Amino acid sequence: GEDVEQSLFLSVREGDSSVINCTYTDSSSTYLYWYKQEPGAGLQLLTYIFSNMDMKQDQRLTVLLNKKDKHLSLRIADTQTGDSAIYFCAERGYGGSQGNLIFGKGTKLSVKP
Amino acid sequence: KAGVTQTPRYLIKTRGQQVTLSCSPISGHRSVSWYQQTPGQGLQFLFEYFSETQRNKGNFPGRFSGRQFSNSRSEMNVSTLELGDSALYLCASSTGLAGEAKNIQYFGAGTRLSVL
Numbered sequence: 124g125e126d127v128e129q130s131l132f133l134s135v136r137e138g139d140s141s142v143i144n145c146t147y148t149d150s151s152s153t154y155l156y157w158y159k160q161e162p163g164a165g166l167q168l169l170t171y172i173f174s175n176m177d178m179k180q181d182q183r184l185t186v187l188l189n190k191k192d193k194h195l196s197l198r199i200a201d202t203q204t205g206d207s208a209i210y211f212c213a214e215r216g217y218g219g220s221q222g223n224l225i226f227g228k229g230t231k232l233s234v235k236p
Numbered sequence: 237k238a239g240v241t242q243t244p245r246y247l248i249k250t251r252g253q254q255v256t257l258s259c260s261p262i263s264g265h266r267s268v269s270w271y272q273q274t275p276g277q278g279l280q281f282l283f284e285y286f287s288e289t290q291r292n293k294g295n296f297p298g299r300f301s302g303r304q305f306s307n308s309r310s311e312m313n314v315s316t317l318e319l320g321d322s323a324l325y326l327c328a329s330s331t332g333l334a335g336e337a338k339n340i341q342y343f344g345a346g347t348r349l350s351v352l
Contacts (some may be wrong), residue, residue: 142328150309158343163345164345164346165240165242165325165343165344165345165346166324166343167343168340168342168343171340181267188275201240211279223269223281223284223292223294224269224271224279224328224341226278226279226283227278
């Protein structure tokens, strides 16, 4: 079945780059997403990438997609304390799931001043 | 444009009771999906409604149900509450069906349900 895996924790220093990694299983996924969740809040869409792209850049965010290895990464340049949050990778389900999002367990990013 | 609005933000119920949660999608969005978030299981899909019809359902018992109104607002209901139903319930809206290409799901802040 579909599954999305992420490491649970990442700690970086303010000003460094953060790289959050994700692997997924459904090779038919056309869109992959990164969401951010701050404490007590819902999910905020950060960015997404279409499966025919290798890379997408949006200001401080860079998404890399290796479709062969089913590996997705999110790089945050010049990480700030305000970036501390949980980051979720998600793929769109297919077949029986018919398009709902399949989420990883989330990576908690801690940014130290 | 207002975002996805979920009410109430917090709820405390006791086992055996039932609860109804509400979600108002972004104006113009016709699809509403519901997700349950718990520390153990993470984010799990409950169901999706589009044009007042349930289009997709996750692997949850029949105690979990929902509906959608003609104005696209949606409610979900949980009957005979169990301790394990304590979770953050998130609603997401999109313009079309969640399975259609490039349909982005935008999430509300969620309703935190505590079952005592």
